Amino acid sequence: MNPGSPSKAPSVAAVDWGTTRLRVWLVDEAGKILAERRGDDGLITAQATGFSTILEGHLAAMGAPEAMPVIICGMAGSRQGWLEAPYVTVPAPIGAILAGAARIPGQRRDIRIVPGLAQRQADAPDVMRGEETQLAGAGLPTKGRHLVCMPGTHSKWVLVEDGAVTGFGTWPTGELFSVLAAHSILRHSLGEQPKPVASGNAFFRRWCEQALADGGDVTSRLFSIRAAGLLQDLKPDDAAACLSGLLIGGEIASASHRYGKGAASVVLIASGALGALYTEALGLAGLAVRTVDADEAVRAGLIEAARENGMIAGSGVAA
Amino acid sequence: MNPGSPSKAPSVAAVDWGTTRLRVWLVDEAGKILAERRGDDGLITAQATGFSTILEGHLAAMGAPEAMPVIICGMAGSRQGWLEAPYVTVPAPIGAILAGAARIPGQRRDIRIVPGLAQRQADAPDVMRGEETQLAGAGLPTKGRHLVCMPGTHSKWVLVEDGAVTGFGTWPTGELFSVLAAHSILRHSLGEQPKPVASGNAFFRRWCEQALADGGDVTSRLFSIRAAGLLQDLKPDDAAACLSGLLIGGEIASASHRYGKGAASVVLIASGALGALYTEALGLAGLAVRTVDADEAVRAGLIEAARENGMIAGSGVAA
Known part of the structure; x- marks a missing residue:
């Protein structure tokens, strides 16, 4: 009012x-x-x-x-x-x-x-x-x-x-994140309550770029998050950022492949932190973004x- | 003895x-x-x-x-x-x-x-x-x-x-199947106790072929299993066969892309029903298979x- x-x-x-x-x-x-x-x-x-x-x-x-x-x-x-x-x-x-x-x-x-x-x-x-x-x-x-x-x-x-x-x-990206974080072997890597991923996170960006380069194939890199915890001492919050970058990058690569022929821009209907993450990821994919608040x-x-x-x-x- | x-x-x-x-x-x-x-x-x-x-x-x-x-x-x-x-x-x-x-x-x-x-x-x-x-x-x-x-x-x-x-x-294929069947929205499609998928299943073959064609991108088709239940009356056991075909086909497409340069054959170390499913899926991918019992x-x-x-x-x- x-x-x-x-x-x-x-x-x-x-x-x-x-x-x-x-x-x-x-x-x-x-x-x-x-x-x-x-x-x-x-x-x-x-x-x-x-x-x-x-x-x-x-x-x-x-x-x-x-x-x-x-x-x-x-x-x-x-x-x-x-x-x-x-x-x-x-x-x-x-x-x-x-x-x-x-x-x-x-x-x-x-x-x-x-x-x-x-x-x-x-x-x-x-x-x-x-x-x-x-x-x-x-x-x-x-x-x-x-x-x-x-x-x-x-x-x-x-x-x-x-x-x-x-x-x-x-693309069931949000659900995949939740289900894998809670119920898969990645729960050991992400810990009980992973901190929400903020845009600008270096792990998010690197894994997102990799997923974009892999053209929507995300299953080949899921276990790498676990292995990076064992071999490279990847921390839980960083592991969550990796998983988020991997899944969002994979979604964008896959959807761009299906729908993006000739498209240089995307209308993003989103709010808050999720909107910021997608804006960043779409930018990494080279797409111009017009955001509309959800x-x-x-x-x-x-x-x-x-x-x-x-x-x-x-x-x-x-x- | x-x-x-x-x-x-x-x-x-x-x-x-x-x-x-x-x-x-x-x-x-x-x-x-x-x-x-x-x-x-x-x-x-x-x-x-x-x-x-x-x-x-x-x-x-x-x-x-x-x-x-x-x-x-x-x-x-x-x-x-x-x-x-x-x-x-x-x-x-x-x-x-x-x-x-x-x-x-x-x-x-x-x-x-x-x-x-x-x-x-x-x-x-x-x-x-x-x-x-x-x-x-x-x-x-x-x-x-x-x-x-x-x-x-x-x-x-x-x-x-x-x-x-x-x-x-x-490739965490078996774990993805279990976790998605039990904890994602696909649990509504697959039901409580999906029947194990047998080789020769038409749904398994069709979704496997599609996943092979998609080059390892499986996330774009996961939700289609749910939608096929709502729109095409896909039955629970058939939905399980779709998910299995999608994930195994995606694994083979992704792994072939990474390792298969020039490879025409694969040594499959497996037993029983899982061995039979992978033999079928590798055949759909055009790979010759030599099986060794696990x-x-x-x-x-x-x-x-x-x-x-x-x-x-x-x-x-x-x-």
């Missing part, structure tokens, strides 16, 4: 509802954010407590009117969520994706969930849910060919051509979805 | 002592196996119970004389083992590796542990412990260039030139180590 601006009535609630957390924004008719609320009651909690109960609790705490519509993106729309919002098959224009939001039956309010995307190629099946909304809010030009990177647990790379998603892929992108995408679904008016620029 | 052959006195006990299990053979002066015993008291158990207690228990149960010497290979020689048998740095002749066995002090018997191998290149550090003994027992020609694959939890690929190890690498190789290597350390006579052909 910005107390300095003239008070306006909210018109729609926008909800980013992921696996472990949720964020709610109240938005006015012009697409301006009036209030924000965050909770740890993501999909996993909601499966036990009930999606409606959790949502209404947050809306009541924010003083939202009873009839106000709600637009939702994220894992709440998955098979394990509130209602499965069917996947839209790519290629698909971004606007059409948003307009296909699925309405939840039996609710007092008009509550809709943005669909995910499915790539149904026999040899490269893939899905996304939540990132399509970030993509819609990234302010991509409606013309031209754009390569988009959305890093995270399951990093998504998306090819957007003339405003339509024409293909995408998933939090702002999902908000803007939800507002755009509210417009596409007639919940608020017009087609003004998102706040 | 072969009751049909003339009874001979054992001269040395040979022990393959791994992380979770151990095998003991009594061997006569000519290098002939007289008796075998297996136990689940590998390194992990021995750390608690005591290495000497476990070894003497097995030897007593086999009726081994008190003064009989013992040759050991495997993780018992690691830093967490009975005694750290220092690594031999490659390049190194295989015979010299075996001859460098480290004697355990303060024992009634002459007990020695075969050293592991270390590759100390700054950009490709690596270690092995146990596989060097299999390698010594694989009956490689003393001349020429030979590429050796030893698949497992941590698959090793070794380049042997004129009887010397000149380089090696580790159990026989480690026995023969230990007997060779006993000879190199003067525990039994001569330099006859291993049994």
Whole structure:
């Protein structure tokens, strides 16, 4: 809430509802954010407590009117969520994706969930849910060919051509880091609680460059991190930086190979420390980077979805 | 024990002592196996119970004389083992590796542990412990260039030139399969207890061929297994075959790229179902395979180590 601006009535609630957390924004008719609320009651909690109960609790705490519509993106729309919002098959224009939001039956309010995307190629099946909304809010030009990177647990790379998603892929980089750090032999190298890797780290840079040179082959170097601990006295925090550089460099090499033909630049939708690491790694790969803040992108995408679904008016620029 | 052959006195006990299990053979002066015993008291158990207690228990149960010497290979020689048998740095002749066995002090018997191998290149550090003994027992020609694959939890690929190890690498293929199946999002795709993959499986073959074509880049296709479950109704046992094909194909592509320059054939040291899977995958990669049974190789290597350390006579052909 910005107390300095003239008070306006909210018109729609926008909800980013992921696996472990949720964020709610109240938005006015012009697409301006009036209030924000965050909770740890993501999909996993909601499966036990009930999606409606959790949502209404947050809306009541924010003083939202009873009839106000709600637009939702994220894992709440998955098979394990509130209602499965069917996947839209790519290629698909971004606007059409948003307009296909699925309405939840039996609710007092008009509550809709943005669909995910499915790539149904026999040899490269893939899905996304939540990132399509970030993509819609990234302010991509409606013309031209754009390569988009959305890093995270399951990093998504998306090819957007003339405003339509024409293909995408998933690299489970964040998950590989967590699973290998906790459950593989590398746990002996990284220790119990490896310090988060900061950009500028020399180990991160060296292993990232090596992975870029190896063209996406990361499995050949995983065990080297363990061996470097035994033979070269590599320290746990440095080992974590090596693993991070190896996996991120490998992701970029692999995705560039698949999508980057002729691409000299990437739109990076990310925030905070992860955004800084990817900016550095993309730079090492020789790619120019335009960064869009991930939090702002999902908000803007939800507002755009509210417009596409007639919940608020017009087609003004998102706040 | 072969009751049909003339009874001979054992001269040395040979022990393959791994992380979770151990095998003991009594061997006569000519290098002939007289008796075998297996136990689940590998390194992990021995750390608690005591290495000497476990070894003497097995030897007593086999009726081994008190003064009989013992040759050991495997993780018992690691830093967490009975005694750290220092690594031999490659390049190194295989015979010299075996001859460098480290004697355990303060024992009634002459007990020695075969050293592991270390590759100390700054950009490709690596270690092995146990596989060097299999390698010594694989009956490689003393001349020429030979590429050796030893698949497992941590698959090793070794380049042997004129009887010397000149380089090696580790691909943690078995561990990646276990860790991803149990702890990543793929656990939803593979189910609780995926059936072991048999050779000839169509999913294994297709994903292996794809991974071979992708040149060792496996991370780009991991999530496709999950997506194929959601979009193409891929069944759990088939998903396990996909993951196995992807990881084994990726390993072979990556290792061939690193070591296979000009190599048309591979010596595969493996047993059972894993040996059959790798034989199939190496065939898909267009490589001719000569298979050596892994159990026989480690026995023969230990007997060779006993000879190199003067525990039994001569330099006859291993049994």
